[in-house]
Amino acid sequence: MARTIRTRAATGAAGSIGDSLRIYFSRPHPQAGMPSMDVRDSITDAVRSVLADLGVDPLPAIVQLERPGNPDHGDWSTNVALASAKAAGRNPRELGTQLAECLLAAPPAHVVGVEVAGPGFVNFRLTDSWLHEVLADVVAAGVHGWARHDDGAGTRVIVEFVSANPTGPLHAGHGRGACYGDSVARLYDRCGYDVVREFYINDRGLQMQNFAASLAARAAGRDVPEDGYHGQYIADWAAEMVAETSDGSGGAVDPMEWGYARALASHRSVMESLSIDFDSWFSERSMIASGAIDETLAALRAAGAVYEEGGAVWLRSTDHGDDKDRVLVKSDGEPTYLMPDVAYHRDKFGRADRLVNVFGADHHGYVARMHAAMALLGHDPAELEIAITQLVSLQRDGREVRLSKRTGEMVELAEVVDEVGADAVRFTYLLLSVDSPQTFDLDLVASQVNENPVFYVQYAHARIHQIVRRADEAGFGRGALADVDLSLLSHPRELEVLRALHELPDIVARGCREQAPHQVTTWVRDLASSFHGFYHDCRVLGEGIEPALTVARLWLVEGARIGLAVALDLLGVGAPTEMWREDQAGGHSEGEGA
RNA sequence: GCUCUCGUAGCUCAAACGGAUAGAGCAACAGACUUCUAAUCUGUAGGUUAUAGGUUCGAGUCCUAUCGAGAGCGCCA
Numbered sequence A: 001m002a003r004t005i006r007t008r009a010a011t012g013a014a015g016s017i018g019d020s021l022r023i024y025f026s027r028p029h030p031q032a033g034m035p036s037m038d039v040r041d042s043i044t045d046a047v048r049s050v051l052a053d054l055g056v057d058p059l060p061a062i063v064q065l066e067r068p069g070n071p072d073h074g075d076w077s078t079n080v081a082l083a084s085a086k087a088a089g090r091n092p093r094e095l096g097t098q099l100a101e102c103l104l105a106a107p108p109a110h111v112v113g114v115e116v117a118g119p120g121f122v123n124f125r126l127t128d129s130w131l132h133e134v135l136a137d138v139v140a141a142g143v144h145g146w147a148r149h150d151d152g153a154g155t156r157v158i159v160e161f162v163s164a165n166p167t168g169p170l171h172a173g174h175g176r177g178a179c180y181g182d183s184v185a186r187l188y189d190r191c192g193y194d195v196v197r198e199f200y201i202n203d204r205g206l207q208m209q210n211f212a213a214s215l216a217a218r219a220a221g222r223d224v225p226e227d228g229y230h231g232q233y234i235a236d237w238a239a240e241m242v243a244e245t246s247d248g249s250g251g252a253v254d255p256m257e258w259g260y261a262r263a264l265a266s267h268r269s270v271m272e273s274l275s276i277d278f279d280s281w282f283s284e285r286s287m288i289a290s291g292a293i294d295e296t297l298a299a300l301r302a303a304g305a306v307y308e309e310g311g312a313v314w315l316r317s318t319d320h321g322d323d324k325d326r327v328l329v330k331s332d333g334e335p336t337y338l339m340p341d342v343a344y345h346r347d348k349f350g351r352a353d354r355l356v357n358v359f360g361a362d363h364h365g366y367v368a369r370m371h372a373a374m375a376l377l378g379h380d381p382a383e384l385e386i387a388i389t390q391l392v393s394l395q396r397d398g399r400e401v402r403l404s405k406r407t408g409e410m411v412e413l414a415e416v417v418d419e420v421g422a423d424a425v426r427f428t429y430l431l432l433s434v435d436s437p438q439t440f441d442l443d444l445v446a447s448q449v450n451e452n453p454v455f456y457v458q459y460a461h462a463r464i465h466q467i468v469r470r471a472d473e474a475g476f477g478r479g480a481l482a483d484v485d486l487s488l489l490s491h492p493r494e495l496e497v498l499r500a501l502h503e504l505p506d507i508v509a510r511g512c513r514e515q516a517p518h519q520v521t522t523w524v525r526d527l528a529s530s531f532h533g534f535y536h537d538c539r540v541l542g543e544g545i546e547p548a549l550t551v552a553r554l555w556l557v558e559g560a561r562i563g564l565a566v567a568l569d570l571l572g573v574g575a576p577t578e579m580w581r582e583d584q585a586g587g588h589s590e591g592e593g594a
Numbered sequence B: 001g002c003u004c005u006c007g008u009a010g011c012u013c014a015a016a017c018g019g020a021u022a023g024a025g026c027a028a029c030a031g032a033c034u035u036c037u038a039a040u041c042u043g044u045a046g047g048u049u050a051u052a053g054g055u056u057c058g059a060g061u062c063c064u065a066u067c068g069a070g071a072g073c074g075c076c077a
Helices: A019-023 A039-053 A080-088 A092-105 A129-145 A172-190 A206-219 A232-245 A255-273 A285-290 A292-302 A338-351 A361-376 A413-420 A422-429 A442-447 A453-473 A492-513 A518-537 A547-571
Strands: A005-008 A076-078 A111-117 A121-126 A156-160 A194-201 A280-283 A306-309 A312-315 A326-329 A354-360 A384-389 A392-396 A399-401 A438-441 A578-581
Touching (some): A039 A121, A080 A092, A172 A384, A172 A392, A172 A492, A172 A547, A206 A232, A255 A413, A280 A285, A354 A361, A413 A442, A453 A578, A492 A547
Parallel strands (some): A354 A384
Antiparallel strands (some): A306 A312
């Protein structure tokens, strides 16, 4: 029995996050100032310096600091004694002991204990003040600045994804690549890269002719040709086409051009419904007009990268790791699908320093030849990164639904979005690593909308806004951060939220490096969990709560809000300010922003 | 047959460079609403990380083999 859900929020759109907040409280004005040094840097610096004093040579290139899972092992831990013992010719446990003694003699900021444990781990115990400093950094950076990096400054990257043929609507399988690609682009953006989201349109070739023939046949009341497209949408679109032509203009319509425009409009519409905004729609045809294809072939010839055999032109892709050489131009003079694709990637390299392609698993065989082609054109194949998303299988009524435009049966992405909502669709697609195949059970997702983890996370955000609204009504302001005693935040629940916030910059950097937005999903679920725990155990407002504590907790809440907003934005999921179930009395509708 | 991606709790999945006792959610069981929203929280139970070797202080992670799953192997796109 599905309960419907009503969510009041500005949904999805990048940049919308936070806009609605101004309704409830004045913007924070934390003291301007440099963010404090990350506690890990001060510790690793101290470790390096002590190691040098102890005569360890060579010094390890990196001093790895990690948060132990076991609280008995302290707040931070390093394996540097284990890692460098061999090279230094030392016993790891003894080296660790010396390291710990020296560090304790002159401890880095916040450090109150250093112990050696196990085979030679060095564990650091810190005062909670390091976490209070994290909170100050978070609120000073705000939604815009927290977990933002500049590693990519000056590097242009083109993320190409979806790129489905304009021969029919996008199906549910495309949704995964779409949400993934967009989120990867958001990660690049947050890491300082100059990002372009691009959709490559295969708008010429055999499949377009088959598509046109299918539309024409249906429009004329004939059966679709054997090698045509058989989906129901062909009949629907053909009817639309007929309706338009009989509408007075009387002019004959070219089914290919009409269908092309129809399909593209369909693509744009569903992408928009998911808040995916392509910067560029790149047409294959445009490369014929521009001569880019001929130029590319000439460049390959000049590089000695092609040869002729049997009347066809072959690419020497085996020179760079491919299984076999590939035909670029068939013996009848027609280019294969590969030819324009190579030209397209050559074009992209003219516009960017780094290319990211998102392919479905059914195209993984394509990777080797594309890399080979780029190498033959003189590019570094490593600058073309190809992310493979494993396939999505759809289930409805307990059986698998084939996702093929050629067969009649398919589930359109637009249907899925209508059924479960854009936020749930995006979150669901981004829930797991794209290395795992995903089963999207439509009945399950539709019936369990309430259990979808997206609402768990969004609810945390909504709760925050209700707290702030109540605080506002009660006349509580956060005041200036400098006047607040953050050391009052000492409850385990409070510290847990702060620890989670500290992780976000790492998660963003790693998620970008590994093109793994699901790490953001995992993190934000964890933050939401910490926040719900805090909410349950630590009241912000009420009798018996010292005003100073209320204010400190309001700042903690603000920090959590920033973390949730940043992560949800990276996922392209809306951050609602309130959520009410159908069966609840409903909230306060006054004061709602536009 | 060859290539690629995978195999973790009953189910769906996490697990940064190789790190200490492999974590969540769902499902099951037992609890918590006079409270800033219970769409929440707490507890219990659940594991030979497919199998067998190897590398080393240390392996879910790296190497080899086997078994199993998916995908790809066209002068189609």
